[in-house]
Amino acid sequence: QVQLLQSGSELKKPGASVKVSCKASGYTFTTYAMNWVRQAPGQGLEWMGWINTNTGNPTYGQGLTGRFVFSLDTSVSTAYLQISSLEPEDTAVYYCATAIVGSTHLDYWGQGTLVTVSS
Amino acid sequence: QSVLTQPPSVSAAPGQKVTISCPGSSSNIGNHYIAWYQQLPGTVPKLLIYDNNKRPSGIPDRFSGSKSGTSATLGITGLQTGDEADYYCATWDSSLNTYVFGTGTKVTVL
Secondary structure, three states: OOEEEEOOOEEEOOOOOEEEEEEEEOOOHHHOEEEEEEEOOOOOOEEEEEEOOOOOOEEEOOOOOOOEEEEEEHHHOEEEEEEOOOOHHHOEEEEEEEEOOOOOOOOOEOOOEEEEEOO | OOOOOOOOEEEEOOOOOEEEEEEOOOOOHHHOOOEEEEEOOOOOOEEEEEOOOEOOOOOOOOEEEEEEOOEEEEEEOOOOHHHOEEEEEEEEEOOOOEEEEOOOEEEEEO
16 A cells, blocks of 8 residues: 655754755555645644656746755655755644646645654 | 634534535636545544545445535535534645645534
């Protein structure tokens, strides 16, 4: 069965960087695009963008600055989200989620990674 | 600020029915399939409905989705305490070139 296993919680100071991983199993990695969604504490879901697992081409959501980078290592079926120059407002749970390219639904979700930014 | 504004909360007694509205526009719901997600307290969002009215394997038929013009609706019949959760509509928005989630609706079973 499809599984997305994300890396563990992170506590970072403002200005630091973090790299969240999302390891896929149970399917051919390039079958689905990988999306990233974040949820700030007590808030709703926000789509951050997606990366084409065939081409490696990322698409970033509106308002997402250059501090956010999506990447892949297809040899280990893993997607990454790197956030640099962390701000307290980046504190959130970050989810990876699969989708068939062109579809409008996210089929499978990782368990989420809590990133806390605090001095 | 989402372009899909859902009611903040709905409630009903066990066994009753609730509906959650998701009004949009021609740039999103009007021209794209909609999905609904369920997020039980403290858990990961789960796909509940896709392509307006299809249920993934394992989702009971108590959950239904519909779309009319630029608005979508999620229905839950035979309400159970285990249905208490936040529910989000979502779809692509062609004007924003973004996948948009609704603001979310909390379902409470009285």
